[in-house]
Amino acid sequence: MMRLLLKPSLRCLALTLLCMSHVATAQTQSYPSKPIRIIVPFAAGGPSDLFARAVGQLLTEAWGQPAVIDNRPGNSGNVGTAVAARSPADGYTLNTVSLSFAVAPSLEGKLGYDPVKDLAPISLLAAINNICVVHPALPVKSVKELIAFAAARPGQVTFASGGAGGAQHLSGELFSSMANVKLTHIPYKGSAPGLTALIGGETMIGFADMVITLPHVKSGRLRALAVTGSQRSALVPDLPTIAESGLAGYSVTAWFGLLAPAATPPDIVARISAEVHKGFATSQMKERFSAMGADPIGNTPEQFAAFLKTEMAKWAKVVKAAGIRGE
Numbered sequence: 593m594m595r596l597l598l599k600p601s602l603r604c605l606a607l608t609l610l611c612m613s614h615v616a617t618a619q620t621q622s623y624p625s626k627p628i629r630i631i632v633p634f635a636a637g638g639p640s641d642l643f644a645r646a647v648g649q650l651l652t653e654a655w656g657q658p659a660v661i662d663n664r665p666g667n668s669g670n671v672g673t674a675v676a677a678r679s680p681a682d683g684y685t686l687n688t689v690s691l692s693f694a695v696a697p698s699l700e701g702k703l704g705y706d707p708v709k710d711l712a713p714i715s716l717l718a719a720i721n722n723i724c725v726v727h728p729a730l731p732v733k734s735v736k737e738l739i740a741f742a743a744a745r746p747g748q749v750t751f752a753s754g755g756a757g758g759a760q761h762l763s764g765e766l767f768s769s770m771a772n773v774k775l776t777h778i779p780y781k782g783s784a785p786g787l788t789a790l791i792g793g794e795t796m797i798g799f800a801d802m803v804i805t806l807p808h809v810k811s812g813r814l815r816a817l818a819v820t821g822s823q824r825s826a827l828v829p830d831l832p833t834i835a836e837s838g839l840a841g842y843s844v845t846a847w848f849g850l851l852a853p854a855a856t857p858p859d860i861v862a863r864i865s866a867e868v869h870k871g872f873a874t875s876q877m878k879e880r881f882s883a884m885g886a887d888p889i890g891n892t893p894e895q896f897a898a899f900l901k902t903e904m905a906k907w908a909k910v911v912k913a914a915g916i917r918g919e
Contacts, residue, residue, distance in 0.1 A: 623683050623860050624657045631679075631687045633672025635665045642884065643717045643848045644688045650871035651864070668692045668757060673851075674704035677711055681855035686864070687711065690848050691759050694903035698911040699757050707904070711851040713896035714861055715868045718886045719845040721821040722763055722799050723806070724834060725814040730796050735818050735837035738797070742773040750776045751797040752790045754783035757916055759846040762907060763799035763820050765914040770839055790814065799844070802827060802885035820844040827885050847903075849896055858893075865893050 634640045648659030664672030669692045676687030732738045742749040753760035756779050768775045780786035790798040808814045818834045822843040834842045872890035881888045
């Protein structure tokens with residue numbers, strides 16, 4: 593009887609919506625029926641690439657369809673992410689992102705995409721603790737001593753990073769802000785050159801990559817003070833966090849996540865998220881990530897969305913306060 597009461601235009605709309613619903617259901621039930629592309633907006637070999645390959649392996653083993661890694665580096669990850677945002681929203685294009693994704697809206701005028709409207713969160717993949725280290729010539733052996741040393745020398749204490757706007761730079765700026773000291777940032781063209789400069793005494797402090805820095809700590813070329821995350825690292829369990837060393841509330845991790853184009857069917861997003869969560873909880877994956885100093889996570893789309901919202905707000909304040917601009 594309802595069909596007789598509807599106007600022709602309304603009947604047409606109802607039929608269209610019904611057909612769309614059936615198509616979406618069929619699409620979800622048959623997914624995946626072809627290879628999945630995972631866009632990595634950075635060069636091969638880095639953490640984003642390694643985590644993308646871990647996800648690809650999980651999905652391939654679970655569903656029998658190959659996951660193809662597509663490296664699209666450029667503009668701090670924005671080039672590849674823009675490609676992902678413009679791709680068909682059918683579940684066959686995914687995109688890995690890092691902390692720079694949450695920082696980019698505060699640094700750049702035009703990204704080529706809207707980080708909130710154009711991309712759908714799937715899962716937070718992993719987080720890596722960085723490590724606060726100083727050159728051995730610096731007469732400090734704790735975070736409290738570093739703060740006191742820097743407070744007595746405004747602008748004279750330098751810290752190295754792998755480039756403006758990255759995790760290492762932001763770690764230093766957040767430290768400056770929360771400790772109420774003035775550190776001077778010295779950017780380098782990559783983490784390795786920045787670490788080399790610190791070892792050589794060109795700079796005094798670094799908030800450096802855990803894995804590549806620890807050998808230099810063990811050799812005595814650098815002195816470790818603390819880790820930057822909210823929890824201690826299994827690689828150096830005796831080393832405290834910056835927060836428990838005198839700067840309560842401080843926390844910075846180099847995190848990595850998985851996104852899809854915004855209109856990707858929610859059922860497909862949920863399936864991918866569940867597969868990542870299950871796979872990352874295995875002892876094999878935990879051991880694999882531990883070797884990189886990383887903690888596997890794997891959470892829900894809703895949890896990752898809330899995390900991104902918090903990160904964007906947090907770093908917008910730091911970027912504004914420090915006057916940071918993109919390179």
